[in-house]
Amino acid sequence: MTSKASIYGFVLVCILHMGAVPAPAEVDPALQARAEALLRSSAERNLARKIERQRDSFIAAYAKANKGERQRVAAFFDAEVEPRLRQRWEIWLSTAAGHFVERVGPSGIASYEQFIATPAGQRYREWGRELASDDTVKLGILSELGLNGAFDVISARKEMLAAMHQAGLMEEGE
Amino acid sequence: MMKRLPIIARLLACVAAGMAAMMAVAADTETRGAPQLLAQAKEIVALNQASVFVQAMSPAAALAGKGRSLPADLDPAAKAAIDRAAARIRDLTEPVAINVFAEKLVDDLSAEDIGAIAAFMRTDDGKAIATAFGQMAENPVTNLNAAFSPDPDFTKEIAALAAQAGLKTPKNWEFPASSEK
Numbered sequence: 244m245t246s247k248a249s250i251y252g253f254v255l256v257c258i259l260h261m262g263a264v265p266a267p268a269e270v271d272p273a274l275q276a277r278a279e280a281l282l283r284s285s286a287e288r289n290l291a292r293k294i295e296r297q298r299d300s301f302i303a304a305y306a307k308a309n310k311g312e313r314q315r316v317a318a319f320f321d322a323e324v325e326p327r328l329r330q331r332w333e334i335w336l337s338t339a340a341g342h343f344v345e346r347v348g349p350s351g352i353a354s355y356e357q358f359i360a361t362p363a364g365q366r367y368r369e370w371g372r373e374l375a376s377d378d379t380v381k382l383g384i385l386s387e388l389g390l391n392g393a394f395d396v397i398s399a400r401k402e403m404l405a406a407m408h409q410a411g412l413m414e415e416g417e
Numbered sequence: 418m419m420k421r422l423p424i425i426a427r428l429l430a431c432v433a434a435g436m437a438a439m440m441a442v443a444a445d446t447e448t449r450g451a452p453q454l455l456a457q458a459k460e461i462v463a464l465n466q467a468s469v470f471v472q473a474m475s476p477a478a479a480l481a482g483k484g485r486s487l488p489a490d491l492d493p494a495a496k497a498a499i500d501r502a503a504a505r506i507r508d509l510t511e512p513v514a515i516n517v518f519a520e521k522l523v524d525d526l527s528a529e530d531i532g533a534i535a536a537f538m539r540t541d542d543g544k545a546i547a548t549a550f551g552q553m554a555e556n557p558v559t560n561l562n563a564a565f566s567p568d569p570d571f572t573k574e575i576a577a578l579a580a581q582a583g584l585k586t587p588k589n590w591e592f593p594a595s596s597e598k
Contacts, residue, residue: 300594308587335564346549354542363533383517396509403502410495
């Protein structure tokens with residue numbers, strides 16, 4: 244009975260999830276490939292940073308549980324975990340590209356390709372990529388907000404998360 | 418006399434620091450060019466970088482990063498409380514983010530480049546692209562953090578592989594580690 248209930252529960256969650264996040268309509272494969280190429284070149288640097296963070300956290304946790312095996316843990320991450328993380332990213336990329344095509348259409352893809360082929364477009368995209376790893380902007384925002392402004396943002400964020408918890412949108416500890 | 422010297426030295430240092438700061442501001446203004454250039458830069462970043470930065474703090478993005486979305490049938494009172502706090506965050510951060518990103522754009526790119534970028538961003542396609550990028554953070558399937566958030570199935574898969582490799586999995590371990598940590 245319990246297992247039946249959990250199967251029904253699982254199916255219900257799947258249906259609700261599908262309803263909440265509609266999959267993109269069928270996308271022309273050629274257009275999809277072009278969108279993937281556009282997103283890939285922008286997101287690859289971000290992926291490298293995310294993998295690096297996951298690697299550090301994985302090695303720290305596993306090395307603690309496997310005393311003195313830091314090198315083995317690192318080798319395991321590189322051989323087994325990283326390729327799987329990249330696979331997850333590829334799935335994300337493909338889904339994101341599908342949604343991107345759906346939103347901007349063929350003309351948007353073509354215009355964006357043309358724009359980023361121009362010298363100004365290339366420099367702007369490179370600037371955007373550098374920006375993602377540049378903490379000076381975040382520090383600049385913090386400094387312009389000032390101490391009081393930063394506290395106001397933190398308190399508003401706490402208020403927002405508290406209201407989300409209260410509405411059951413977030414679990415304890417999130 | 419001996420006691421007064423340090424005071425004079427301090428005063429001189431203050432004046433020198435003030436002059437240096439004024440010179441730095443003047444040089445900065447010169448580098449950042451005309452107000453029209455800064456206005457164009459603000460127009461660009463308001464649609465793109467600053468917008469993405471602010472959107473990433475929204476309730477929808479907070480949920481999307483965990484692979485979930487805001488339910489359509491959310492209680493109106495709860496929705497109002499969430500929206501109020503989210504609007505406050507946006508009001509506080511958006512103008513500041515626009516200024517900071519725009520100043521950086523003006524510092525880093527030429528006036529010619531900024532003009533060309535602004536011209537593209539004013540087109541329908543440019544606006545649609547900026548909007549599409551901005552909305553990615555608020556959708557659980559396009560928010561990259563969701564792909565890098567704890568996933569019980571993936572955690573089990575990695576733990577099983579680790580066991581095969583003779584590695585012990587830490588207690589209460591979750592993978593991928595939450596990207597917000």
